[in-house]
Amino acid sequence: MALLKAMSGLTSNDTTLTVYEGLIDIPIFNPNTADHAIPVAVADLMLKIRAADGVIISTPEYIYGVSGALKNMLDWLVSTGVLISKPVVSTSVSTQALGAVRSHNSLILILHAMNAAVVVDGSLNVSRVNTKFDEQFNLIDDLTKQAIAVSLATLEHAVNSVDKSIIELDT
């Protein structure tokens, strides 16, 4: 969350980055329930993703993978198709020196399975994240700020290069 908030403060003038804070409201995905209605929190998220030109997904590395809450959210979204052909940047953080790469790889695999337009060059993995933010979760590391700028510019370029007619066919 701290990384996403830092990213939202470093966008260019042309771009608005809205940080989604509703993950905690997404119920556990269970395909065996009697009614197959989409929960309000998931429907709300779908609308937000549909309205966005691009998406940044961020995860801490948990047990060499993505967080369970994020995976649960993606389990809900896969059948909706909202991420199909959507430009998506993967970002990942870990307190360990070699962390964040394994969760990044896990997230990329999931996004490919969902047919998202993964913006590979925009990926951002922040290792030793506890040394890069202060106690109020402000980003204090200049190299990470530079990496964020590159990641955002790459996503903006990908969004501007998208063939909108493909997206319209999908939605």
Ligand SMILES: Cc1cc2nc3c(=O)[nH]c(=O)nc-3n(C[C@H](O)[C@H](O)[C@H](O)COP(=O)(O)O)c2cc1C
């Ligand atoms: C349950 C759990 C599992 C973790 N597993 C890993 C791991 O496999 N590899 C790693 O590099 N860091 C791991 N970490 C460290 C987290 O990536 C790091 O603490 C991260 O900043 C946590 O973000 P959070 O405060 O948003 O949960 C783990 C942390 C937790 C709490």
